[in-house]
Amino acid sequence: MSPAVNPAITNVTATATEIALAVRKGRVSAQEIVEATLDRIERLDGVLNAFTHVEIKRARKTASRIDAQIGAGENPGPLAGVPFAVKNLFDIEGVTTLAGSKINTAYSPATADATLIEKLSAAGAILMGGLNMGEYAYDFTGENSHYGPSRNPHDPNRMSGGSSGGSGSATASGMVAFTLGSDTNGSIRVPSSFCGLFGLKPTFGRLSRAGTFPFCASLDHVGPLARSTADLALVYDVAQGHDPRDPVSTDRPPEPASGAVARPRENLRVAVATGYFHTLAKPEVRAAVERVAKALDTKRTVEIPMVEQARSAAYVITATEASALHRNRLRERPMDFDPDVRDRLFAGALAPAQWYTQAQRLRALYRQAFLKLFEDTDIIIAPSTPTIAPAIGQQTFMLGGKEVPVRANIGIFTQPFSFIGFPAVAVPISCVSDMPVGVQVIAAPWREEDALSIAAMLEQDGIAKSLVAEPEALNV
């Protein structure tokens, strides 16, 4: 029998910050939180298909340990009793790391948690399980031919966005307070946009990737998805710190951002990206960007140079690095890949090295040019996705007057920033259409604090808002 559920906590709009406070004050026990969370997963996940694995035993055990700490007058940490879940490319001790694939089911279970899970658990957060994702993270849709699509809680007939689709779905439906995802070309920011969440893709090298299944080593980032800027900053602050197990992990001391969210930095110079970012966006997406510009009282615009080439270079680097990683699996078990992923990996495997080098030269030039823009600007605003979430299975959409494939074009606005490692916060903009859509707040390298300041201002003004999809709204 599960313990009685405290009605205060069945309120799914509770954020991580609110839950942690309630647990630390003893107003609700961690065990009650876990039982309410398991109930909600049980009730909603049949439709949403966000979880591939629920850690029932581990969650209950952690909760009782946290309650014992509270009982003994100890402080379990800033995330005390907060339920969270991770994209299934993060190692969970005792669980096989699927990375969305069928092939990995043959591998041994992980012998330890990923670094970020360790850090969050040490801060009192409770891991509820692993989440569905696009195969090997090579995806923007949240669809998966082996495990089925994770669905958008705001309309289950639509895509959750990928590749961290389960992360978007689980957070937006209130099954957990926050999730971890990874972002190589947009895989945190795209599901944040489609599911109406705040998502942070930090500076390349800021958060440790140790204990995650890679996609493209020179482009991979990890980060949180949450329903408030305070939660995003809180999780980000706990997750920071040098990790010798990730070769690109920065040795800069942690630069906490929670303060900037509580008291946003004023007088930041904001410019809106035009050209490419305007032409290729649908009207409701343009409207979201305009709302943000108006709220921030900026008329400044910026034209980002070489942006189309940057996108092309990101594609080439992604295809070649990923195919090098998967080369043996492609040789030995080609038919066990998701067909869409297989074609792109094969193509990458056949690309001459000279193309890869050309893409890296472009990356150096583009990064230089982009850094120059930040000499007189602190923040660049750009849409997260060109459209609201397409229907699951949709193959094409209209973009800039042309019919183009969905898969290859969802990430056109996110790739140009992750490609050169700049930090970006995806912010959900309310009331521009029935479905949510996101806007990116991009800052200079290591200035996450600035991007989170702007996101917090937009949240305080009521422009940015993350709404929990209520179960009765699930129209299936």
Add this chain to the structure above:
Amino acid sequence: MALDKATVRSIATLARIRIPDEDLDGLAGELTNILDWIEQLDQVDTEGVAPMTSVADMETPMRADEVTGGAGQDQILANAPDPQGPYFTVPKVVE
């Protein structure tokens, strides 16, 4: 520029990768996409620009250069089936 199936098959052979026949069409499309991207990249003059392999500075972690004990001679020789004094003995290989 579009690639046909025969060309893709021959590139795959050169790369020592066996491609299932039903994948050739999809693959020709993906490779053609990459060719289009490369055409775009070629519009930019990158003469003399060093390729950027990563946006993060990566240094190989170094351990401290310290004299450590290691195992003693006796311990090391204890692993050998037939030590002679301070030496390993090995089967004769040259007559």
